[in-house]
Structures are given as C-alpha cells and as structure tokens.
Amino acid sequence: MIKIVTGEINDRKTTKMLDMFKQDVKGDGFISIKTMKKDRVHSYHAMQLSTGRKKLLSMHADFFKNDFDVGCRVGPYYLNAQTIEWVERKMMELIEQGVEPLYFDEIGMLELGGAGFDRMLRKMVKSGLDLVLVIRFDLIKKVIKVYDLKDVEILKANV
Known part of the structure; x- marks a missing residue:
C-alpha cells in the first residue's frame, strides 16, 4: 500500500506525515523541516x-554562502550533496x-526530472514495502505515472 499525503504549498503535509508516524509508532523515513528567517524560508533540514x-x-540562494557542497539546485534552493547521500544511504x-x-x-519536480532522490524513490517503490509519501496536489498524477505507483490511497493534509 502506498499512502500519499497531499495538499497545496503550506498545507501542513509534513505535519500530517509526522502525526501519522507518531500515531503508528512503526516504520521509519525522512521529513523535511522548514526553517524561517522572519517571513522568508531560509532552509530545510x-x-x-x-x-x-x-x-x-x-538553503535558499539569498542565504547561501558556500556553506556546503552543492548536489544540485531546484528553483532558489541549493541542495546539500552530503545530506542527499546520507538520506539515500539510510533509506x-x-x-x-x-x-x-x-x-x-x-517528491517534487526535481525527482520527476530524474534528479534529487529519484533513484532512491524508484528503489523504494520496487521494494514492495508499504510507503507514505508527501506529494503536492498538482504533481500527484505525474508522480503516479512516472513511478508507476499501484494500490494508492490519497490523504489530504489539511483535513
């Protein structure tokens, strides 16, 4: 079974996923924690x-000062190569x-373009294990098609 937690930007998708993990107290994986500087997104952990x-x-480009080795860039964000490797290794x-x-x-546009965590996600799907994934609402159909997801349950984050 693949559960997809979805919603729009800032619809508390990560919070919903964290609540699901805390309620079930089984499984493992990763969430992205947003860090703000006043009213602007500074970074994600x-x-x-x-x-x-x-x-x-x-880290948002406006705050980036060569703080880490860049694995790739998506929009205004630089992704940390070492953290990508850590997440992939642990997964x-x-x-x-x-x-x-x-x-x-x-899962976002980066993965749909074959970058970011694409390779890891393909291995997750191929494993046949139960998955809980966060996907923005406007990308669900593309993600289901690209990753050939079966037995999917959609869960709205803001409900």
Whole structure:
C-alpha cells in the first residue's frame, strides 16, 4: 500500500506525515523541516523519524554562502550533496531491513526530472514495502505515472 499525503504549498503535509508516524509508532523515513528567517524560508533540514537526527538539506540562494557542497539546485534552493547521500544511504538500509512503512517527504519536480532522490524513490517503490509519501496536489498524477505507483490511497493534509 502506498499512502500519499497531499495538499497545496503550506498545507501542513509534513505535519500530517509526522502525526501519522507518531500515531503508528512503526516504520521509519525522512521529513523535511522548514526553517524561517522572519517571513522568508531560509532552509530545510532532513530529519530521520526514528532518531530525530537532522541534517541541513537545502538553503535558499539569498542565504547561501558556500556553506556546503552543492548536489544540485531546484528553483532558489541549493541542495546539500552530503545530506542527499546520507538520506539515500539510510533509506537503502531501511529497505534492506524490510522496515515499513517507509516515509518520505517530499517528491517534487526535481525527482520527476530524474534528479534529487529519484533513484532512491524508484528503489523504494520496487521494494514492495508499504510507503507514505508527501506529494503536492498538482504533481500527484505525474508522480503516479512516472513511478508507476499501484494500490494508492490519497490523504489530504489539511483535513
């Protein structure tokens, strides 16, 4: 079973996913924690659900001062190559251990373009394990098609 937590931008999709994890107390994966500077997005941190460990995932270009090795860029955000590798390595370990459900926040245009966490997501889907994924509402159909997702349940974040 693949559960998709969806909504628009700032619809509390990450909060919904975190609540699901806390309620079920099983599985593992990653959420993206937004950091604000006044009224602007400064950065995002990847947080492993089971440990609470956080690493800087991305930073808005307006604040970026060569703080890390850039893995790629999406829109105004630079992504941290080392954090991408850490998330992928940990997720592969979880797949090998058969941990489920696997949580991942979030699949976006970067992945749909074959970059970012695309390779990891394909392995997650291929594993056949239960998944909980965050996907913006306007991208659901594309993600289902590109990743050939089956047995999908859509959950609205703001409900």
